[in-house]
Amino acid sequence: MAPSKPNVGAAAIVGGLPLLLNAFYFTCNDETGCPIPILLNPRDFTWETLKSQIPWPQDGLRGFMSWEVTGWLLAYYMLSLVLYAVLPASEVLGTKLKQSGQPLKYRLNAFSSTVVQLVACAIGTYIQGADFVVWTFISDNYLQLLSASIVLSYLISVYVYVASFSIDPAKPDPTLRELAEGGHTGNVIYDFFMGRELNPRITLPVFGEVDLKTWLEMRPGLTGWILLDLAFVAKQYRDYGYLSDSIIFTAAAQMYYILEGQYFETGLLSMMDITMDGLGFMLVFGDIAWVPFLYSTQCRYLSVYPVHLGVPGLVAVAAVFTLGLYIFRAANSQKNRFRTRPDHPSVKDLPYIQTKRGTRLLTGGWWGMSRHMNYLGDWIQASPFSLPTALAGYLILPSGTSSSATDAFTMLDGRTVVQGPAKGYGMIFTYFYVVYFATLLMHRERRDDLACVEKYGEDWEKYKRIVRWRILPGIY
Numbered sequence: 001m002a003p004s005k006p007n008v009g010a011a012a013i014v015g016g017l018p019l020l021l022n023a024f025y026f027t028c029n030d031e032t033g034c035p036i037p038i039l040l041n042p043r044d045f046t047w048e049t050l051k052s053q054i055p056w057p058q059d060g061l062r063g064f065m066s067w068e069v070t071g072w073l074l075a076y077y078m079l080s081l082v083l084y085a086v087l088p089a090s091e092v093l094g095t096k097l098k099q100s101g102q103p104l105k106y107r108l109n110a111f112s113s114t115v116v117q118l119v120a121c122a123i124g125t126y127i128q129g130a131d132f133v134v135w136t137f138i139s140d141n142y143l144q145l146l147s148a149s150i151v152l153s154y155l156i157s158v159y160v161y162v163a164s165f166s167i168d169p170a171k172p173d174p175t176l177r178e179l180a181e182g183g184h185t186g187n188v189i190y191d192f193f194m195g196r197e198l199n200p201r202i203t204l205p206v207f208g209e210v211d212l213k214t215w216l217e218m219r220p221g222l223t224g225w226i227l228l229d230l231a232f233v234a235k236q237y238r239d240y241g242y243l244s245d246s247i248i249f250t251a252a253a254q255m256y257y258i259l260e261g262q263y264f265e266t267g268l269l270s271m272m273d274i275t276m277d278g279l280g281f282m283l284v285f286g287d288i289a290w291v292p293f294l295y296s297t298q299c300r301y302l303s304v305y306p307v308h309l310g311v312p313g314l315v316a317v318a319a320v321f322t323l324g325l326y327i328f329r330a331a332n333s334q335k336n337r338f339r340t341r342p343d344h345p346s347v348k349d350l351p352y353i354q355t356k357r358g359t360r361l362l363t364g365g366w367w368g369m370s371r372h373m374n375y376l377g378d379w380i381q382a383s384p385f386s387l388p389t390a391l392a393g394y395l396i397l398p399s400g401t402s403s404s405a406t407d408a409f410t411m412l413d414g415r416t417v418v419q420g421p422a423k424g425y426g427m428i429f430t431y432f433y434v435v436y437f438a439t440l441l442m443h444r445e446r447r448d449d450l451a452c453v454e455k456y457g458e459d460w461e462k463y464k465r466i467v468r469w470r471i472l473p474g475i476y
Helices: 004-027 048-052 060-064 068-088 108-133 133-141 142-166 188-194 212-218 218-241 245-263 265-270 281-295 297-305 311-339 373-385 434-458 458-466
Strands: 092-094 105-106 203-206 208-212 352-354 360-362 394-397 417-418
Touching: 004 133, 004 142, 004 188, 004 265, 004 281, 048 434, 060 142, 060 373, 060 434, 068 142, 068 208, 068 218, 092 133, 092 265, 105 208, 105 265, 108 133, 108 218, 108 297, 133 142, 133 218, 133 245, 142 188, 142 212, 142 281, 188 281, 203 297, 203 434, 208 212, 212 218, 212 281, 218 297, 245 311, 245 373, 281 297, 281 434, 311 373, 352 458, 360 458, 373 417, 373 434
Parallel strands: none
Antiparallel strands: 092 105, 203 208, 352 360, 394 417
């Protein structure tokens, strides 16, 4: 049985994170402010005042969902499946499974699938401009898309949880189905959260076999993140008649980040998400709700408050992004080259530990600085997603209200957006990603450390004495 503490934590996350996404949408909006005015004066808080300052649906809770919006969201998922099936793909083997000792075969074409969708949207934008139906549909139905994505994440999580009980852990499965080590504790909530089955797959007519974990992780959510960003870019243009350099940079940097990850999709197969974690609510909700809707918060903010960075600001955030990208890519490339081409001049003289398992642990180069320099690079390259929002925060004044403030912007509909007393408080929303991502990476490093202790034993302890720092050399 799992201890009670993880059970409580899992229950809090399963029930709390969807509420947090909704809270972020309502309390940082394009109607009254980010944060909404009442949060700046909590002593005046009443439910009626709150409802007047947030985009609460006229139909109440029923307005959170829409059959039409849900149908279009499912059509988007169906399109992703069609592209998965019809586009050329690389078919590669993953790591060997623990129970069977055999690898699963994966079909990978996330990058080309996303490119096809983006080309179609580019054509639509060329024809209709910022009023392209996809962009207006997303911005007009954001809440309903969020709600449908959350409900879908629960449904998929329930399905894979129930289906996992058809696996007999006592004997090998001819289709290579296995349970995740940490996902079948007997604690229902914890197992539902972590995921019981390691790599659940479904076989669909026409589409064939689909590995749900890799498909969800690399396709609808990541591509959806790009589409949400672009919808907010179009929204800024509709509201102001121009685009700010901050939203162009943020959308472009995030698009590059996503497309690069999809282009190097094979790297996913050696990650902890695939090799160790089961497919449960943690990954499903994270893939299709948390990632697209939380990670696009910066573009959503900038669509309403168009920060102008200027050349110095753009150079600064671009430099940070480039530095992080370089560290991330160089560290991963060095490790991969050390494993696959150990005689390459760039790695052949690097120090290492020969383990009793027969493998080698690199203790030089990037990997002599810390045990996860790639995590540090990943965090650095992600921080410029938030930096363009600067000291975030704004209030929206009604049409006809003038302001002499230098930080004020006037929309085409006459409303004025000004920072005023909200300045700095909006960072709770726009910088939440940076803090969350750092926490995620530290948690992942801890889990990886436990797995390596079990895998390498005393060799790992020796390795840690040589490479002392976990992620950030000299500090952590």
